[in-house]
Amino acid sequence: MMRNRVLMVSRSFGKAARRLRRHVKSLRNSSLFDEAFYRGQGPRTGWRSALTHFVLAGNDEPFWPNPLFDPQWYLTRYPDVRATGRNALVHYVEHGEAEGRQPNALFSPAWYAERYGLPSRAGALAHYLRIGRQAGVKPAASFNPQAYLDSRPDLAITLADAFLHRVRGGGPFVPKRDASPPVSLPAAEPETYRYIAPLPPTDLRERIAGLGEAPTFSVVTPVYNVPPRFLEAAVASVAAQWYPHWELVLVDDASTDPATRACLDRIDDPRITVSRQDRNGGIAAATNAALDRARNDYVVFLDNDDVLTPDCLYELARAIAETGADYLYSDEDKIDAEGVSSSPFFKPSWSPDTMMSIMYTCHVSCARRSLVAAVGGLRSGYDGAQDYDLVLRMTERANRIAHVPKVLYHWRMLPSSLAASGSAKPYAHEAVRRLKEDALQRRGLRGTVEPVKDMPGQFRVNYHPRPGTAVSLVIPTRNNGQLVQTLVASVRERSTCRDIEIVLIDNGSTEPETLATLSRLSGEGVRVMTDSRPFNYSALNNSGAAAARGDILVFLNDDMEVVTPDWIERLAGYAQVPHVGAVGARLSYPDGRVQHCGLVNLAHGPGHAFYRAERGPPRYYGRDTLEYDWIAVTGACLAIERTKFEAIGGFDPALPIAYNDVDLCFRLVEAGLYNVVCQTVDLVHHESVSRGSDVSPARLARLRSESRRLYARHPRFFGHDPFFSPNLHPNNVHFVPNPN
């Protein structure tokens, strides 16, 4: 009996050996096994030849036999092949290609053979790799290599490699353990912006009738010594509105220019009222006088030299009908004296922290008249920033705030106006500081209003943490003793906050140096936990958070270095603001370039804003300088109140490597909170950017899969970022405005 069994095993081994030899021969003849390429991915072949190793283990490992054959994709796509247990490439060579099966998601041997007149589908892939690729031909119906390169000027690859790049993921790779893969496109040369007015719909009347209770608008305009042609343009822009239910309330603030007065005298339109102040009382008083005369549901603020777009009131009415908003704002651009448009400001959706940083809602600004009345209208003493003050006070009371992502207002840029120069009216700067201090006081928040060094006239809020706030740093690590040492040292040496708990979670370090470092740190008051399970960023952080004692949790990568002394106070202060979820920091590479100053959720996926940009003047309305709200912040440095972290269930272990920080931030936004980046908190991220070229197919496949999982959980954020703008280039992290 025993003897028979031995014979059986021997016989089956003999069969297997013959099969292996046949498969090896088959692949060798096919020219589809590229040994150099295969070895370059680092398979552990041991004593076997690379080809033999691939035939035996290729189905279970992430290594591709050539730049276009994805074994895992093939087996997933063709479960009948997987069921046979046969090597994917062997099947492809012997049967699959002739049957028209694809080696990856894009290349169709049937299409290729047909297109280039090959006698058979069999051999199509080899033909492309050997001949077509070098010739730069189209490898697939939907792929044009030249167009691909044209669209990705950041890629230093040839035409021959375009398709390979596309098949293997088509983008730069995630830096190590930074869970947010960047989408990096250089700042493109933008086409010149030009405002193009839309055509009114042919069924405009029906659409307006379909709004239900159509809101009525009072456009309020204080007038003072404005050149008649600009005033006429402003009035004409109201008269040209598609939407019919409006009145224009003009209040002359005792203009001394006879031309202005004469211009007002000439106005003869029953929808327009003109009144005059007895004496010049300043813009706030004049606007209040106009508000007193306004009779309609909503108030729209129009400066006397600016222009509404013809669809302005129509779009506001639509937004009101859809959202019931109490306060609305739109995108805007600038026009010069001749009406030529430029400098569009494409804004984010309602962002309370951005609002405390900069008067971003600006124009057009529209509020329910009852709301304006409830807050007492404009306050005198804040001239130059009276509108900012009003919006802060109104938005504290508004139930709903809506953003219309369209340019509905042209702000005339004249040498004398604030639009032309932030320093043109220095008296306004002090008003800005005071109105923010007032806001903090009204809101019962502790903080300091600080001038922004690179943006004169702008002030940021440095929120102060509550006394006695305990802070824990949660830092997963593995075999990074040196970096951990640098991080801990920087925390201890540079932080002004002394009450910091440091929790290190060792994910199974094996290097003696690291183990020695961890041992030493453990003796120096650092809590070192061990969790040797397979790497799962979410699970590690969750276990660290559970063990930590702080009210504020700061999740850190182990390759960070603290720069800003009061970084903890600033992060914690923001984290304790009731409406704030996650708080991020500004991360730079050792060479000073931007690694992170906020995440944008682009059409291709999440990416770091201004990634790899050099330090320089503020970009896009201070987006990289001021405290804006963002859809997400990187998990490489993320602070959050423990109560909020626990309320949303912490990091999701189902996202073990990528996008877990994005998922956390998405959930915070879905819970009604806002994520903010403290641009004054600087840390150096010692991440090797050269890892960006490490585009292994397995990692890309995993990324793709995790990205899809992310958006399946958060479909409303698929291709959408409320804190970005649909009018900016959809796949450029540099906030490039679309040209129209």
Add this chain to the structure above:
Amino acid sequence: MTQTLDLSDAPVDQPGARIAGACAGAKVVSFDVFDTLFYRLLPEPETVFDLVGERFGIFGFRDLRAVAQTAAFAEMHRKGEREVTLDGIYACLPALATPADVLKRAEWDFELLVLRPNPEVRAALETCRARGQTCVATSDMYLPLSFFEELFARHGIALDGVFVSADVQMTKRDDGALFRHVAEVTGAAPGEICHVGDNAFSDVQRGNEQGLRTLLYSPPVPVPTAFDPAAVGRGIQAAAVAGLARSQAFEPGRSLWWRHGFSYGGPATLAFLHWLREKAERDRLDRLLFLSRDGYTLHALWKSSVPAAYFHCSRISLTLAMIDEENFTDHLPLFLSGSDGLRLREVFDRIGVEPPGPDLLEPLGLDPATIFSPETRGAFAKAVVAWRWQILKVCRECRRGLHATCLAAGLREGDRVGIVDVGWGGSTQEGFAGSVAKMFDLDLRGYYLCLREQARCERPHLVMDSLIDESFGNTMSERVFAERVAVELFFSAPHDSVIGYRLRPDGSVDCIGDPGRGADPRAREIATEIDCGARDFVTRAEAFFRHLPVEPGAHALLGPLLRLVTAPEPEEAEALGGLWNFDAWGSSVEFRSYIARIGAGDDLVRGDGWPAGLAALRREASAVTPGNGRSSATG
């Protein structure tokens, strides 16, 4: 005094009113049974014999049965009787492997199966009885009285008397004796009896001869000639389909489009459903998506273990969803396709994009009303490219909505998914693969009613299957493709073509529809009626066909539609061809594009969408042209 009323042109206000009204005042109302009070779900009575033969595997049973009936008649004459009986007929049947009693019972059962009360006549009967008139059934038939009693009981029809020739050995057809017998038994004078029947001789002439008032019954609408026995042939499957399809003619108050949906859309829908069920289960699909609008009725009728969803999309919405800033110019041909004669504004309207204003158009020599033509094509292209960022915003919204729509439809990574579309070249599947496949890894297969011959060559990378295949003949798929406009009419939906999506803040999706421009105002109602008719057919067919010895296959079920679209009668071509701007994409307020029409104002007619329909109209036109033999001869 006797009177004969021809009901063929009487208006139909409510079921039965025209008959009941004509019978008012009669003491007794007599109803003929076959083709009057009841109709058969078969184009001719003899098909019942075919069913018996099929059930028992007796080749040529119809002929054997006919010979036996002839022999039974001879025997009847020999005995001096006036009517043959079922027993007498089967007594004359030669010895077969199956006993005659078994065959006789089978015929009895099949007769019961295929007989349906005529709703209009039944309503009239109930009206007459309700107002106190005595109502009887009077039939020349070899079946016995007990058969009729079972028939009426099965359908809940109450009568005051049943008079059957085989039972009393008196007939209507020979000398009207059966009418006299009715008068005698009911105690009514002949003039107090009103008889309703479909036969001008036995029911009307003989009735009148006996002093009865008579009504010549005809269905509310003519039975389409395509369902005449001669046109249908003797195949059981085709006959079963035709029998059910023609039954719509007996239903009063139905619209023309319901009737078309019932007679043509219904059988084709059922064929498609059978085929899809088989494919979906054989291919082990995780999910089947019925693409809008073609899959509307199909989805509503889908019953299978394979889960399915009605998937709002179109070639346009799917293509828009795959367009981004990198491939925009590749898709420029799509934006300009089918634009001949359209206004510039309409070229943007049909993709849900607000058109640009004069600042962009005027430098290009365009305005919103500029008409697309070979001369303006270049300027249109420039306008589209210059406005691309606004178009791309719509494309992104489309992509977001499509993603949410996919999730709502239950799509998951790795699913094996089938999509269902009527045809023709796989462009919608291409759009689906190009857009949805960027969001999910799917094993995608397309299932079509008909694919044009080149489809697989042009898109070899797509897995596609078609119901109409080589078994329908080498040229059928191309013929059907040529007449696709008419086919699509039967696979539409009562909603606008979906050209995009908008994701609401709560995650739900609004589909953006394109109502078209200058659209035929009847379009939605027509789609509703066709859908209802098709559903009614399928519901009835599933209940009916399962009792037949052989269920109709795809060829039989598709027969009526294929005949209609490839060889319509002139009146059919006129009815269907009179629809205009059916395709929203190429529509414009500037013109009416008819499915098939000749002779209207040429400046408004662009229709050459249905060649067979046009050919039928042209044939008809030439036939009635003065000087043509037919027209001058017939007047």
